[in-house]
Amino acid sequence: MKRLKPINQKASRIEAFLKHEAATANDDLDVVGLRTPPHEESGPHFPLGCSLQFSPGWEVDNRGGTAGLCQPVERDIFDCHISCFWPAHVPDQLNHSPDWTGKCAAAQKDWRKLDLIFP
Amino acid sequence: MTTSMVTNASGRTSADSFVALRDFHAFEAFGARFLYMVPSAGIFRMDDCGSAILDALEAGPLSKNDLTEKLQESFDLDRTLETLEELNEIRAIGRPDAPKEEAPNDLPPADFPLNTMVLNVTNKCNLACTYCYEYGEDKIIDTQYGKQPKFMSEDTAEESVEFLLKQSGTQPRAHLTFFGGETLLNFPVLQKTVAYARRRAAEERKTISFSLTTNATLLKPEIIQWLADNDIGVTVSIDGPKPVQDGLRVFHNGRGTYDVVLPKIKELIATHRSRPIGARVTLTQKHLNILEIYRHLTDELGFREVGLAPVTTQDHRDYAITPESKDSMLEQFKELAAEWLEHALRDEHHGFTNVTDTIEEIHKGVSKAYGCGAGLGLLGVATDGDVSLCHRFAGSPEHTIGTVSDGVDRKKQEQFLVDHHIAEKTDCHKCWARPICSGGCYHEAHVQYGDSSHANLHYCTWVRSWTHTCLEIYGALAERNPKFLERYDA
Numbered sequence: 001m002k003r004l005k006p007i008n009q010k011a012s013r014i015e016a017f018l019k020h021e022a023a024t025a026n027d028d029l030d031v032v033g034l035r036t037p038p039h040e041e042s043g044p045h046f047p048l049g050c051s052l053q054f055s056p057g058w059e060v061d062n063r064g065g066t067a068g069l070c071q072p073v074e075r076d077i078f079d080c081h082i083s084c085f086w087p088a089h090v091p092d093q094l095n096h097s098p099d100w101t102g103k104c105a106a107a108q109k110d111w112r113k114l115d116l117i118f119p
Numbered sequence: 120m121t122t123s124m125v126t127n128a129s130g131r132t133s134a135d136s137f138v139a140l141r142d143f144h145a146f147e148a149f150g151a152r153f154l155y156m157v158p159s160a161g162i163f164r165m166d167d168c169g170s171a172i173l174d175a176l177e178a179g180p181l182s183k184n185d186l187t188e189k190l191q192e193s194f195d196l197d198r199t200l201e202t203l204e205e206l207n208e209i210r211a212i213g214r215p216d217a218p219k220e221e222a223p224n225d226l227p228p229a230d231f232p233l234n235t236m237v238l239n240v241t242n243k244c245n246l247a248c249t250y251c252y253e254y255g256e257d258k259i260i261d262t263q264y265g266k267q268p269k270f271m272s273e274d275t276a277e278e279s280v281e282f283l284l285k286q287s288g289t290q291p292r293a294h295l296t297f298f299g300g301e302t303l304l305n306f307p308v309l310q311k312t313v314a315y316a317r318r319r320a321a322e323e324r325k326t327i328s329f330s331l332t333t334n335a336t337l338l339k340p341e342i343i344q345w346l347a348d349n350d351i352g353v354t355v356s357i358d359g360p361k362p363v364q365d366g367l368r369v370f371h372n373g374r375g376t377y378d379v380v381l382p383k384i385k386e387l388i389a390t391h392r393s394r395p396i397g398a399r400v401t402l403t404q405k406h407l408n409i410l411e412i413y414r415h416l417t418d419e420l421g422f423r424e425v426g427l428a429p430v431t432t433q434d435h436r437d438y439a440i441t442p443e444s445k446d447s448m449l450e451q452f453k454e455l456a457a458e459w460l461e462h463a464l465r466d467e468h469h470g471f472t473n474v475t476d477t478i479e480e481i482h483k484g485v486s487k488a489y490g491c492g493a494g495l496g497l498l499g500v501a502t503d504g505d506v507s508l509c510h511r512f513a514g515s516p517e518h519t520i521g522t523v524s525d526g527v528d529r530k531k532q533e534q535f536l537v538d539h540h541i542a543e544k545t546d547c548h549k550c551w552a553r554p555i556c557s558g559g560c561y562h563e564a565h566v567q568y569g570d571s572s573h574a575n576l577h578y579c580t581w582v583r584s585w586t587h588t589c590l591e592i593y594g595a596l597a598e599r600n601p602k603f604l605e606r607y608d609a
Contacts, residue, residue: 003202004163004209007153007597009608010484011161011209018208118216 091117138203139180139215140173144551146587148594154211155590158222160486160554162590163209164597168194168202172212180215222486222554224542227495229529233286234294234496237510238279240308241300242502243269246334246376249367250403250430250438252511253300257432257566260514262300267514270305271502275523276312279500282523283316284323286498293320297331298499298510306342313349332356332399334368336376338383340390347391354397355384355422359412366405367438381420388421395423397472402448403430403438409451417470426472427452431563434577445581453588460592464600477555477589478596482607486554487541493561494520494535498527508535508571511562518571544574552586 006015091097096117103113142157152165152173165173168190175181175189183203190199206212210220242253242262249255253262260267271279280295287293295316297309313329320327330352346353357380358364365375388396398416402409409427416422429448432439440448455471462469489495491509499510504523512518520535521527541547544558558564559575559582567577575582596603 001205003166003198004169004205005166007162007164008160008482008484008593010159010486011156011163013484014156014159014161014209 137180137182137215138176138186138207138212139217140176141210141213141217142220142551143211144587144590145173146590146594148591149598151594151598153590153594153597154209155551156209156211157551158220158486158554159210160481160484161209162481162484162593162597163211164594166202168198169206172199172202172206176212219548221548222488222541224540225488226533226536226540227488229533230288231495232288232290233283233498234290234292234492235296235498236279236283236286236294237296237298237497237499237513238271238276238312239298239300239499239501239510239513240271240276240302240305240312241269242267242514243304244300244334245304245336245370246301247369247371247373248401249369250401250432250436252431252562252566255432256436259512259565262514265514267502267505269300269502271308271500271504273308273311275500275502275504276308277315278504279523280312280316280319282500282506282526284319284325286527287325291325293325293327295327295329296510297329298513299332301337302331302333303337303342306337310345313351328352330354334376335380335383335387336370338380338387340386343383343387343390346387347393350393352394352397353387353391354399355380355387356399356401357384357416357420358400358402359406360415360419363406363408363412367401367403384420384422397424397426398422400425400427401430402427402440404440404444405438407440407444407448407451409448410454413455413471422470423468424470424472424475426476431560431566433566449581449584452585456588456592460595463592463596463603466600466603474589474592477586478593478604479607480555481589481593482604487557489536489539489541490557490559490561494532494539508561512565512571518565538572543572546574546576550579550583552583555586556582 001015001018006012091100093100100114100117104110144155144157146153146155152170154163154165154173155161156163171190171193172186175186181189186203187196187199194202203212242260244251244254247254252258253260283293283295295312297312299305302309309331316327316329329349331346332354333356335355335357356368358366358368361375361377364377364380368376370376398420400412400416402412406412412427413425416425429440429445430438452473456474459469459471459474491497493499493509493512497509498520499507499513500523501507501514501519503514505514505519506521506523506527507513507515507518508520520531537543539558539561541553541557547553547556547558550556558573559578561571563578564573564575565571567573567575593604
C-alpha cells in the first residue's frame, strides 16, 4: 500500500490480504472448476457449479460425460441461456443490451468479458 | 476489479463510473486523519490526497472524472488514481449502489474451546449493597430461598474443574475465576479447588491461572498470604472514599464498610506483589465524582488498576444514573482518558483500565459477533453446578445451558448464539461502533428490557462517544509513540 498506511493489526491483515489478492490475480486458478482437485495451499476449495445439486440431467454434461459440466459458475449464466433448457437471468439483448455478448465469441474462453449490466 | 464499460438503461455507455463514501468512522489525532473501517475494524491513516478525496465525496457521489478534475490542482493524476484505488480496496469508497458490508452471519464452531470459567462458590454475602444484582431490587434469581445451595460443595467445585479442563479442548491454558456472593465466605472450598485444579491441569499438561473478586471485608493476614503464595489475581469491589463506599456498600445492619476494608486492602496491596491488585467500582447516581473516586483508590489506597462501570439497574431506581449524569460521567471519563494518554506518551503506566481494555481491542481490530464471550469462551457455574451464560446469570433457569456433570446442552447453546448474534440486532446495523460494542452486556439488556438479546440502546450515544475518544487516543499514540502499542501485540 503506497498511499494509505495500515495502523492497527487488522489493517495490516487487510493489507496482506490485498497483496495476496494482487499477486494471485492473474493466476489461471482464480476460479476453480468442479473437476479440479482442491488447492490446499491457497485455502479451502469451494466447488462451484450445477452438478453439486442432485437434479437429473445435471450430474453429467449434454453428452453423458463430465468434461463439459457447467463451470465455472460465471459461465453458467451464459451457457444455461444459450445451450440449455434452464432459463437464466440474462440482460435483455433485444432492446437495452444488444451488445452484451459482443466480446464473448467463445464462452469457454471469453466468459470473463461478459459484464454486469446496471440499469 | 472490472473497469470495463457500463451500460445504462437508456443504452448510453460511459467510460466513467461514480464513486461514493462507504461505511467507516473518521477520527483525527495530532492533525492526522484516520479511518476506522466498519465492519472490519481496520484502521488506516490518510494522506493529504486521501483526505481530499473523502472531503470531496462528503456532499455525495461523484464521477471519477469530476473527482480527478476537482483535485488536479492539488495532486497529480497518478497520485489521485492510486489513492482512489487504495481507498476502493479498503472499501472506504465504492460504487454508489455497492451493497452494505456486513460481517458474516456465521456461528462459532460447535467445539469452540472454553477459556474462562467463573465459579460462584457461594451466593451468600455478608454485605447488603443496595444495588446488588444478586440480592438487590433487580435480582433475577431467588438467592434467598431458591433451589441453589448457599455454598458450592467441594465435589461440585472439582466436577467444575474437570468440566473446564475438558471443555478447554486443545487450548494449553485455562482460567478459573472465583465469584460470589462474597467469595471468601467459602474460603475452604476455594483453597481445595485451587490445589485440585493445579494438580489436574498439570496431569493434562495445561497451565491454569486463577483470580477472584472480593469485597475485602473478610481478608485476614493468612488469607492474603495464601492469595500471594498461590498467585491468585485479586479484584476488590470498592466504590471510593468513605462517604461513597459507606453510602451503598453496607453490612446487613446498615453500617458502612469503609473503615473495615481500608486496613485490609492496604495490607493486601503491600503483601501481594506478584499480580496487580485491581479495584472494580460501581458508579451510581448518588456519587459521580469519578475523578475523586479514581484518585482516592490509586493515590491513597495504592490500587494499580481501577475499572469503573455504571450500575446495572432499571431507570426508576433512585441510584440509577440519569441521562444528564451520563453526560457528566462521560466528561470525567474523557478527562481521565486524556491523563491516560499523557502517561502513555511518556511510556508510563496509568491505572484507568477502561481505556487500557478498549485500546487493546482497537489495536487488535476486533470485530465482534457477540458483545462478550458469555455462553461461548466464558461460562458461569452456579453453586449447584448449573452452567449458565456468565456469573451474572448463574442459577437463572432461563439462562442455564447445562451442568458441569452432564456438560453443555449444545442445542440450547446454539439457540443462544443464534439469538444473540449481531446479525439479529437490527438496531445495531447502522452504527459504526458495532465491531467493538456488538450490542453490549446481556445482563444489562436483561435488566433493562427483560430480554438478554436486546441491544443496549440506552447506552448507544455513550458507547459511540467513548469509542471515539479511545480511537483518538489510539491515533495519537500511533502518531507520537507507536512503540507503546506493541505491548498489545500478543
